[in-house]
Amino acid sequence: MLSEFLQQLLNGLSLGAIYALIAIGYTMVYGILRFINFAHSDVFMAGAFIGLNAAKFVHVGTVFGGLEVLATAMIGCAALGITIERLAYRPLRNAPTLNVLITAIGVSLLLEYSGQKFFGAAPRRFPALFPVREFNFAGVTISSNQLTVIAVTVILMLALQFIVFRTKMGTAMRAVSLNPKAAQLVGINNDIIISFTFGLGSALAAAGGILYALNYPSIDPLMGVMPGLKAFVAAVLGGIGSIPGAALGGLILGIVETFVAGSPWSTGKDAIAFGILIVILIFRPTGLLGKARVEKV
Amino acid sequence: MPPKSLCALVAGLLVAAGIGAFSDRIDPYYLDVLTGIGINVILAVSLNLVNGYTGQFSLGHAGFMSVGAYLSAAVTLFLGPRLLGAGGGTALEQGMLFLGALLCGGLCAAFAGLLVGVPSLRLKGDYLAIVTLGFGEIIRVIFQNVNALGGALGLNGIPPYTTIAWVLAFVAITIFTVLCLVHSTYGRGFLATHDDEIAAEAVGLNTTRYKIVAFVVGAFFAGIAGGLYGHFKQSIAPSGFDFTKSIEIVVMVILGGMGNTLGVILAAILLTLLPEVLRPIADYRMIIYSLLLIVLMIARPQGLFNFKRKKA
Numbered sequence: 001m002l003s004e005f006l007q008q009l010l011n012g013l014s015l016g017a018i019y020a021l022i023a024i025g026y027t028m029v030y031g032i033l034r035f036i037n038f039a040h041s042d043v044f045m046a047g048a049f050i051g052l053n054a055a056k057f058v059h060v061g062t063v064f065g066g067l068e069v070l071a072t073a074m075i076g077c078a079a080l081g082i083t084i085e086r087l088a089y090r091p092l093r094n095a096p097t098l099n100v101l102i103t104a105i106g107v108s109l110l111l112e113y114s115g116q117k118f119f120g121a122a123p124r125r126f127p128a129l130f131p132v133r134e135f136n137f138a139g140v141t142i143s144s145n146q147l148t149v150i151a152v153t154v155i156l157m158l159a160l161q162f163i164v165f166r167t168k169m170g171t172a173m174r175a176v177s178l179n180p181k182a183a184q185l186v187g188i189n190n191d192i193i194i195s196f197t198f199g200l201g202s203a204l205a206a207a208g209g210i211l212y213a214l215n216y217p218s219i220d221p222l223m224g225v226m227p228g229l230k231a232f233v234a235a236v237l238g239g240i241g242s243i244p245g246a247a248l249g250g251l252i253l254g255i256v257e258t259f260v261a262g263s264p265w266s267t268g269k270d271a272i273a274f275g276i277l278i279v280i281l282i283f284r285p286t287g288l289l290g291k292a293r294v295e296k297v
Numbered sequence: 298m299p300p301k302s303l304c305a306l307v308a309g310l311l312v313a314a315g316i317g318a319f320s321d322r323i324d325p326y327y328l329d330v331l332t333g334i335g336i337n338v339i340l341a342v343s344l345n346l347v348n349g350y351t352g353q354f355s356l357g358h359a360g361f362m363s364v365g366a367y368l369s370a371a372v373t374l375f376l377g378p379r380l381l382g383a384g385g386g387t388a389l390e391q392g393m394l395f396l397g398a399l400l401c402g403g404l405c406a407a408f409a410g411l412l413v414g415v416p417s418l419r420l421k422g423d424y425l426a427i428v429t430l431g432f433g434e435i436i437r438v439i440f441q442n443v444n445a446l447g448g449a450l451g452l453n454g455i456p457p458y459t460t461i462a463w464v465l466a467f468v469a470i471t472i473f474t475v476l477c478l479v480h481s482t483y484g485r486g487f488l489a490t491h492d493d494e495i496a497a498e499a500v501g502l503n504t505t506r507y508k509i510v511a512f513v514v515g516a517f518f519a520g521i522a523g524g525l526y527g528h529f530k531q532s533i534a535p536s537g538f539d540f541t542k543s544i545e546i547v548v549m550v551i552l553g554g555m556g557n558t559l560g561v562i563l564a565a566i567l568l569t570l571l572p573e574v575l576r577p578i579a580d581y582r583m584i585i586y587s588l589l590l591i592v593l594m595i596a597r598p599q600g601l602f603n604f605k606r607k608k609a
Binding site for chain 1: 352354356416417419420423424426427428430431432434435438544547551580581583584586587588589590591594595598
């Protein structure tokens with residue numbers, strides 16, 4: 001009983017870690033630009049596809065090869081994220097939120113349908129990038145993939161924490177998020193900071209995409225939709241705009257979802273995220289760690 | 298209610314009846330296209346009440362359409378034979394049954410709109426979009442799992458009651474209702490909610506109430522359109538009412554210019570004709586739609602056919 005519980009907890013943690021990686025991208029962009037980047041879930045998909053193609057050029061199944069693929073996907077998606085921001089969102093910097101939202105939906109659809117056009121709509125098999133092994137520990141089966149997911153996530157979170165709180169770029173990011181006009185007045189170039197944020201968020205989404213594909217090795221151009229929506233729910237659950245909140249929300253959502261999937265109500269697995277979202281938005285719209293913002297006239 | 302618009306409604310209904318009477322002499326292909334246009338016009342005009350006039354971004358219109366399609370099809374399929382008897386009934390009886398089925402579908406869709414709207418319309422902008430998207434998907438998943446309604450396969454063999462006269466008549470009624478509603482004293486509340494929610498609340502308008510009314514009326518007509526669609530195609534499946542369909546309707550509203558009924562009607566006509574004309578590039582339809590959304594928002598946020606207001 002206990003071992004089963006621990007097993008589910010571990011599965012939930014590794015799923016939640018992926019959600020957390022994606023959710024951070026949503027939350028960082030929201031923190032700075034105050035809009036939901038719908039295209040984020042498709043950057044996640046692009047990460048998996050870049051990984052699939054990059055894997056043809058390295059020795060897959062070795063730690064080094066796997067890391068090379070991961071780095072390629074992260075760099076590729078960072079470039080993609082920055083390009084999207086430059087072409088689609090920057091011209092709308094002072095436009096009403098609704099317009100930006102519609103553009104974001106447009107970008108998301110563009111990525112999905114171009115993906116279907118160029119990669120084909122059929123699912124593809126994702127190679128095992130890292131050496132696969134299974135450990136048995138007190139009745140709990142731990143696969144090396146799950147360990148990879150958790151290890152990569154922890155390392156990336158620490159790196160993010162370092163960037164945001166210990167570097168000049170991070171300080172500038174926090175300044176822009178706090179008050180874009182005041183940040184400009186003290187000499188911060190907002191455009192560069194926003195591009196940097198998009199790059200960072202997209203790189204994390206790419207890592208999430210690779211890790212997701214390792215655990216669910218069948219990828220297609222619409223693979224980002226569901227994890228993307230759930231990661232968004234995770235970001236709202238933790239309090240949108242708050243990075244630790246996104247991580248917490250991702251973990252909670254991953255664990256809850258895994259336990260529901262293992263229960264007699266397993267068909268409700270996909271509905272649980274929307275249920276959580278609706279409950280959170282009604283009773284605590286600021287999320288677990290978010291701060292309430294008073295609308296000023 | 299201004300008599301001028303009432304005259305327009307009567308004229309619209311007469312035109313519908315007139316075209317209906319001569320439909321035998323029109324090429325069936327054109328009739329099909331015209332029916333498709335009519336259904337899309339109803340969908341776009343009703344969504345425009347929510348997204349355009351009231352400024353609440355809903356992404357779940359296809360969900361309400363599916364409620365109307367399923368419920369009205371269920372009425373004609375399961376209740377129809379009992380009411381009409383073995384002979385199938387006279388044309389008048391069939392018409393009454395169809396009207397009843399459509400109204401039933403519309404009312405159920407409106408009720409679904411109420412259920413969805415009450416909790417979610419307290420939210421704004423992005424959140425509302427996500428929640429309506431979520432609800433739209435949930436409605437679809439529910440239909441997929443109800444075996445009495447055909448599950449994932451959907452319903453087949455729906456009687457082909459939809460004629461061009463029905464469609465055009467409902468187009469006229471939809472446009473009339475939406476325009477009268479928006480131009481009435483009550484309707485000013487929708488515009489006020491759209492223009493500035495805080496200011497509207499400050500002068501004592503219950504904006505949530507206006508949003509819910511807009512949502513419910515929009516859902517009602519989406520349900521009617523769904524019913525017409527079901528009895529036109531004769532078969533419906535949950536996959537036909539997914540997120541893509543919602544986006545299609547949203548594109549019509551945005552292309553026409555949010556809060557501009559004439560523009561939205563033109564956009565619905567254009568976007569229904571476009572795939573017919575451009576059959577060779579049908580594969581690229583969604584790519585073109587998405588590009589269109591992005592380019593429009595950057596270059597012409599007030600919509601393609603909106604020449605009046607510069608304000609988005």
